């Protein structure tokens with residue numbers, strides 16, 4: 001089984017299925033396709049049906065999209081308990097993971113972790129590269145994320161430090177958010193946090209699998 005990822009230094013999409021696969025205890029190799037350099041489009045199109053990464057090559061198929069790979073993992077490794085056991089928690093875990101997958105465009109584009117128009121990779125320039133001033137759209141995204149973190153932790157977080165207590169797929173999807181908050185030094189208290197969201201983000205950033213990814217080169221972002 002092979003996970004094909006973008007640059008570990010900044011591919012936030014690639015980090016998610018990597019975290020999920022690690023959680024399953026799956027045996028897999030990683031192939032990094034360098035994005036946005038000369039010839040990258042052809043290299044990516046050779047391996048990717050969608051022209052994007054991440055991809056999981058398994059059982060003669062190429063599965064694309066970080067959510068599709070995560071759902072495949074939940075099917076293949078039920079013992080990893082990648083979704084919460086409680087039905088209500090599970091329904092909402094899927095809601096927030098899908099919301100993360102499909103929304104927060106302002107945060108993604110204005111607080112990017114990939115190369116900008118000048119080719120500068122934000123993660124490489126240090127945490128002082130804060131966007132100033134923060135746009136209303138980014139502030140709305142941050143406020144909504146704080147609301148999700150506070151609400152889910154309060155309702156379902158009793159069994160552990162993750163969003164739904166025990167680690168589950170939403171934690172993989174929110175780890176890149178925690179890296180953005182850290183990288184851009186976003187003060188969550190200014191966006192409605194009572195400390196819950198900040199503590200949750202610290203938990204994600206201290207998670208051993210994330211630290212291993214950081215050691216592979218994805219220190220800030222990915």
Ligand SMILES: N[C@@H](CCC(=O)N[C@@H](CS)C(=O)NCC(=O)O)C(=O)O
Pocket residue numbers: 006010011012013014035051052053054064065066067114
């Ligand atoms: N929704 C997709 C998004 C994948 C995505 O945007 N991947 C970026 C990686 S940073 C990519 O492949 N970009 C290359 C390109 O668009 O040319 C997923 O979750 O896998």
